[in-house]
Amino acid sequence: MTPAAIAGSVLGPIAAGGAFVYYACSVPTSQVLGEALVRGPAGRPEVALTFDDGPAEPFTGQVLDILRRYRVPATFFCCGKNVARLPDLVRRADAEGHTVGNHTWSHPLLYFKGRPAIEAELDRTQEAIQKVTGRAPVVFRPPYGVRWLGLFPALRARGLADVQWSDTGYDWKPRLDGAAIARLVLAKLRPGAVILLHDGREPREPGNVDASSTVAALPSIIEGARRAGLEFTRVESFLPGAV
């Protein structure tokens, strides 16, 4: 064997192993580490809007205003740190019929985190949300969609379902305006879609968050989905066994 072939025979499996770990933990649709909701049933003309990283002023309130105007339910995956800072917005989302989910306390990447650290992120957020709404969340979305080894047992112990997504408007990219975000969401939208959008930007300091393009996109997304014959539901109605 040539040195290059020897290197290839050693490094090939390592690279393949690395690619597999990347797929298992990082690809939003992966089911390797545990069962994840990626999309709902294709046989129902329903899609679910989900908003991550909030609450944030003034964007969460603006999103809630639009949802109320169109009578659309949604799911908000909140960071506990933001819930503690802006509890009134979470109380309003809950009171107006939306689902409040757990998106960790501080929005860390879960790679290489031990189970105690993962549990602390989950529990602090469960408690912060329960204090505001009176109920512990039943849905969880990991930051950046990344799952790690201790996560699924910790979720199961808390009755939390992992919710990923099937569609996104890439609204965290700074150069996309509302029209572009709406186009991206609507381009491939079909029954069962779980749509990822953001009403905040992680637990950043107030003033460093700009979700205005998401707010601008929202009416077009709702109207476009309805023109395509789709209605909106809260994401937990897509979970196995849900009615």
Ligand SMILES: [Zn+2]
């Ligand atoms: Zn996030």
